[in-house]
Amino acid sequence: MTRLPRHIAIIMDGNGRWARKRLLNRVKGHERGAETVRTVVRTCREVGVSFLTLYAFSTENWERPQAEVAALMTLLKRFLVGETEELLENNIRLNAIGQVDRLPGDVRETLAKVMSVTARNTAMTLNLALSYGGRTEIVEMARKIAQQAKAGAIDPEAVSQDLVARHLYTWDMPDPDLLIRTSGEMRISNFLLWQIAYAEIFITPTLWPDFNRDELLDIFRWYQGRERRFGKVTQPE
Helix, strand or coil: CCCCCCEEEEECCCHHHHHHHCCCCHHHHHHHHHHHHHHHHHHHHHHCCCEEEEEEEEHHHHHCCHHHHHHHHHHHHHHHHHHHHHHHHCCEEEEEECCHHHCCHHHHHHHHHHHHHCCCCCCEEEEEEEEECHHHHHHHHHHHHHHHHHCCCCCHHHCCHHHHHHCCCCCCCCCCCEEEECCCCCCCCCCCCCCCCCCEEEECCCCHHHCCHHHHHHHHHHHHCCCCCCCCCCCCC
């Protein structure tokens, strides 16, 4: 496969609906969704994707029932522990973006440990968006730049798109080339608002727990047929 996206971002949606259709607790949907994460990470690593960003937990998700949030945190910790060996074996670096300081202490500790032991891996970066919100990210960026300008470290006239990008959570990675959303919902849900300005967007009706390797490969093929002009024209009219 050629002309693959260098950076893929995925809004993993549909765990709750998957469980409800089967008369199961929502947590069962999240557990099944974690298996899909493993499949997608393996596939991206296999075909040569450099960056994979997964929308794992949003700032708005804190408003869900306390029992569900607690279950999600437990599942996250279990996933981090269970996948460490595979991340190391496949030369994958783990990274996290968002208000990570809001996570429970034991989850933060586990996350930091896995990020540390995989820090030197170079084949792919698995980027987990945790307690993440695009508007919050932009507000934090604006506050940092304003503070530096107030201190005289930045000339307001020198503020540019590059300067803004360097103050985002994703400062050390390219913008996503491809955004995938499962479950058929036609919205971006406060995800990477700055970074997806020119991403190709693919919406699939498949619920996240049912999303699989074959469908991901089909989306890669669809992406290869896209003409990415970034607002320009390939040939003068």
